[in-house]
Amino acid sequence: xxxxxxxxxxxxxxxxxxxxxxxxxxxxxxxxxxxxxxxxxxxxxxxxxxxxxxxxxxxxxxxxxxxxxxxxxxxxxxxxxxxxxxxxxxxxxxxxxxxxxxxxxxxxxxxxxxxxxxxxxxxxxxxxxxxxxxxxxxxxxxxxxxxxxxxxxxxxxxxxxxxxxxxxxxxxxxxxxxxxxxxxxxxxxxxxxxxxxxxxxxxxxxxxxxxxxxxxxxxxxxxxxxxxxxxxxxxxx
Amino acid sequence: xxxxxxxxxxxxxxxxxxxxxxxxxxxxxxxxxxxxxxxxxxxxxxxxxxxxxxxxxxxxxxxxxxxxxxxxxxxxxxxxxxxxxxxxxxxxxxxxxxxxxxxxxxxxxxxxxxxxxxxxxxxxxxxxxxxxxxxxxxxxxxxxxxxxxxxxxxxxxxxxxxxxxxxxxxxxxxxxxxxxxxxxxxxxxxxxxxxxxxxxxxxxxxxxxxxxxxxxxxxxxxxxxxxxxxxxxxxxxxxxxxxxxxxxxxxxxxxxxxxxxxxxxxxxxxxxxxxxxxxxxxxxxxxxxxxxxxxxxxxxxxxxxxxxxxxxxxxxxxxxxxxxxxxxxxxxxxxxxxxxxxxxxxxxxxxxxxxxxxxxxxxxxxxxxxxxxxxxxxxxxxxxxxxxxxxxxxxxxxxxxxxxxxxxxxxxxxxxxxxxxxxxxxxxxxxxxxxxxxxxxxxxxxxxxxxxxxxxxxxxxxxxxxxxxxxxxxxxxxxxxxxxxxxxxxxxxxxxxxxxxxxxxxxxxxxxxx
Numbered sequence: 001x002x003x004x005x006x007x008x009x010x011x012x013x014x015x016x017x018x019x020x021x022x023x024x025x026x027x028x029x030x031x032x033x034x035x036x037x038x039x040x041x042x043x044x045x046x047x048x049x050x051x052x053x054x055x056x057x058x059x060x061x062x063x064x065x066x067x068x069x070x071x072x073x074x075x076x077x078x079x080x081x082x083x084x085x086x087x088x089x090x091x092x093x094x095x096x097x098x099x100x101x102x103x104x105x106x107x108x109x110x111x112x113x114x115x116x117x118x119x120x121x122x123x124x125x126x127x128x129x130x131x132x133x134x135x136x137x138x139x140x141x142x143x144x145x146x147x148x149x150x151x152x153x154x155x156x157x158x159x160x161x162x163x164x165x166x167x168x169x170x171x172x173x174x175x176x177x178x179x180x181x182x183x184x185x186x187x188x189x190x191x192x193x194x195x196x197x198x199x200x201x202x203x204x205x206x207x208x209x210x211x212x213x214x215x216x217x218x219x220x221x222x223x224x225x226x227x228x229x230x231x232x233x234x235x236x237x
Numbered sequence: 238x239x240x241x242x243x244x245x246x247x248x249x250x251x252x253x254x255x256x257x258x259x260x261x262x263x264x265x266x267x268x269x270x271x272x273x274x275x276x277x278x279x280x281x282x283x284x285x286x287x288x289x290x291x292x293x294x295x296x297x298x299x300x301x302x303x304x305x306x307x308x309x310x311x312x313x314x315x316x317x318x319x320x321x322x323x324x325x326x327x328x329x330x331x332x333x334x335x336x337x338x339x340x341x342x343x344x345x346x347x348x349x350x351x352x353x354x355x356x357x358x359x360x361x362x363x364x365x366x367x368x369x370x371x372x373x374x375x376x377x378x379x380x381x382x383x384x385x386x387x388x389x390x391x392x393x394x395x396x397x398x399x400x401x402x403x404x405x406x407x408x409x410x411x412x413x414x415x416x417x418x419x420x421x422x423x424x425x426x427x428x429x430x431x432x433x434x435x436x437x438x439x440x441x442x443x444x445x446x447x448x449x450x451x452x453x454x455x456x457x458x459x460x461x462x463x464x465x466x467x468x469x470x471x472x473x474x475x476x477x478x479x480x481x482x483x484x485x486x487x488x489x490x491x492x493x494x495x496x497x498x499x500x501x502x503x504x505x506x507x508x509x510x511x512x513x514x515x516x517x518x519x520x521x522x523x524x525x526x527x528x529x530x531x532x533x534x535x536x537x538x539x540x541x542x543x544x545x546x547x548x549x550x551x552x553x554x555x556x557x558x559x560x561x562x563x564x565x566x567x568x569x570x571x572x573x574x575x576x577x578x579x580x581x582x583x584x585x586x587x588x589x590x591x592x593x594x595x596x597x598x599x600x601x602x603x604x605x606x607x608x609x610x611x612x613x614x615x616x617x618x619x620x621x622x623x624x625x626x627x628x629x630x631x632x633x634x635x636x637x638x639x640x641x642x643x644x645x646x647x648x649x650x651x652x653x654x655x656x657x658x659x660x661x662x663x664x665x666x667x668x669x670x671x672x673x674x675x676x677x678x679x680x681x682x683x684x685x686x687x688x689x690x691x692x693x694x695x696x697x698x699x700x701x702x703x704x705x706x707x708x709x710x711x712x713x714x715x716x717x718x719x720x721x722x723x724x725x726x727x728x729x730x731x732x733x734x735x736x737x738x739x740x741x742x743x744x745x746x747x748x749x750x751x
Binding site: 224 | 294
């Protein structure tokens with residue numbers, strides 16, 4: 001253990017599984033030195049229910065054949081998801097409904113070019129992130145503080161106490177998210193709040209897996225610091 | 238802190254580490270104060286994030302649905318850039334086709350043999366054609382769904398559907414008018430001049446049934462049959478049940494189980510199609526608006542023909558329409574075995590039917606007349622319809638076009654021509670209602686028109702000021718002030734600005750309406 005510390009000079013939380021406590025070891029066909037620690041692999045996005053994805057793709061095919069009614073159906077199927085995604089990406093905004101509308105107008109124009117190479121949800125989330133990024137940059141340029149009252153978050157459990165706690169937690173989380181840059185915020189929200197995997201986030205944001213990991217790492221640090229700071233402010237009279 | 242540590246702490250807090258890693262990390266954290274603090278912060282953050290994951294924003298979906306649907310419908314109807322490019326090339330293509338037709342060698346003329354098995358399709362008689370009066374996001378559903386436009390024609394068997402915020406007005410062969418609400422799908426099951434059957438598959442429709450002799454007029458939905466006898470009514474269907482509202486006349490509702498019900502003017506009856514219970518209530522504002530709109534579009538009827546009872550049905554006599562008295566309707570449904578399932582029968586006072594204004598009716602308050610130009614004077618009334626002076630006569634429909642023995646399948650033609658300016662009609666009727674002191678039911682429609690930001694020859698401006706006057710006449714000075722302020726904000730140099738300023742001054746000073 002001392003040899004490891006002198007060689008790598010890393011923090012104490014470095015983990016060496018028992019089988020790897022050697023100066024060198026072989027994994028597969030490559031040699032891995034003791035200074036390299038295997039990172040916990042971020043979990044990929046859970047696969048959506050196949051019937052939902054198939055249905056969405058069928059609707060997209062109909063939309064591409066100029067079936068406007070199919071877009072109505074697609075809108076009904078996805079609107080709650082889009083609303084929740086935008087809500088977390090941009091925070092409580094009075095223009096959230098405008099952003100939802102903007103998202104679907106963009107989706108209507110962009111769906112013609114959807115070729116089905118990825119899941120439709122990935123495509124939808126990409127549109128959401130584009131709308132959110134534009135909006136976040138717009139707000140940031142104006143240095144406007146978040147002074148709006150958080151709209152009451154609807155809790156499906158209908159439990160008043162749980163609802164109040166969720167509202168309070170949501171308020172704190174959104175305030176902490178305000179401290180992140182737009183790109184980090186998107187990655188953090190998609191991973192931590194929407195449960196997306198890094199590969200899908202990379203596809204949505206048009207970046208690479210490593211870029212996603214890097215942004216996520218920094219976002220987590222900043223988010224944790226922000227939450228701590230907010231909690232201290234909340235406690236102090 | 239390194240990337241590795243952060244990732245492990247977050248994974249540990251989320252219980253996503255493999256067991257052996259988790260055990261090691263827990264052991265280390267127990268011995269390291271710094272990491273312990275960090276882990277505690279991460280765990281608090283995770284708790285908050287988990288709670289946030291379950292929350293969702295409160296969205297006014299009606300507003301969003303309307304806005305999205307309108308935006309998409311506008312984009313769908315607008316020809317795309319590619320289409321415009323193609324269109325630009327059409328003249329060249331036509332010229333090329335003409336040249337090819339002239340120069341292409343033709344085969345020698347031969348007698349054409351009639352194709353075997355071909356069945357000659359009789360052309361659709363003009364008396365069975367349904368006209369599309371107005372189409373907003375209206376589609377013809379079929380193997381190839383197409384967008385319908387105002388002036389189009391439909392045949393029996395056609396299925397039409399509206400977009401989320403779409404609307405459609407259809408003129409049936411018997412001169413009845415049907416209004417389709419948003420997200421509505423209707424099949425024209427039978428559309429003959431004396432026999433109409435519609436199937437409401439989803440959504441809502443309002444009908445103004447003409448007072449003509451016919452074999453029947455029925456709307457089917459979810460097993461119910463709504464039969465009409467010269468009425469203005471609406472039917473809407475949802476997963477929970479069916480709702481029937483009547484503005485004029487009456488309808489007979491035949492549930493698959495239970496007795497036939499009679500729904501009178503001003504009544505709204507809801508049928509729970511799961512439990513087959515019914516409940517009653519007054520018309521809702523949205524239903525009043527729908528029924529107003531379909532009435533506004535309905536053609537003026539010639540000398541009213543007394544409604545003929547349907548064969549085989551006994552229609553009880555009704556009292557004079559001017560009397561306002563409560564109605565009691567009994568509905569019996571099969572007992573569900575549960576006392577709580579017994580339907581309640583409510584006694585609901587019927588609203589006063591639509592008043593018939595005598596020609597010499599004088600309004601209680603002298604109205605400020607609208608200045609020149611915007612509203613043309615109504616056409617002179619024919620003597621036979623003087624009793625119903627509220628409605629304007631619409632131009633008579635052109636005679637049906639004789640298609641003749643031309644092609645095997647006759648092309649569809651427009652059966653009815655009506656003016657496009659429905660807003661003008663609506664404004665005229667609202668003005669008259671205001672003069673008669675009965676403008677309240679036009680308020681919703683006036684707001685919709687006033688809020689329309691599209692260029693519409695000043696209709697929005699007129700609607701706003703008429704709304705203000707109506708509120709003033711109804712004694713709602715606060716709403717009148719609000720409308721006048723909105724008018725001055727939107728039309729500071731408008732033609733009614735002086736009136737708005739004057740009325741605001743008066744209302745502010747007095748605090749009371751005149």
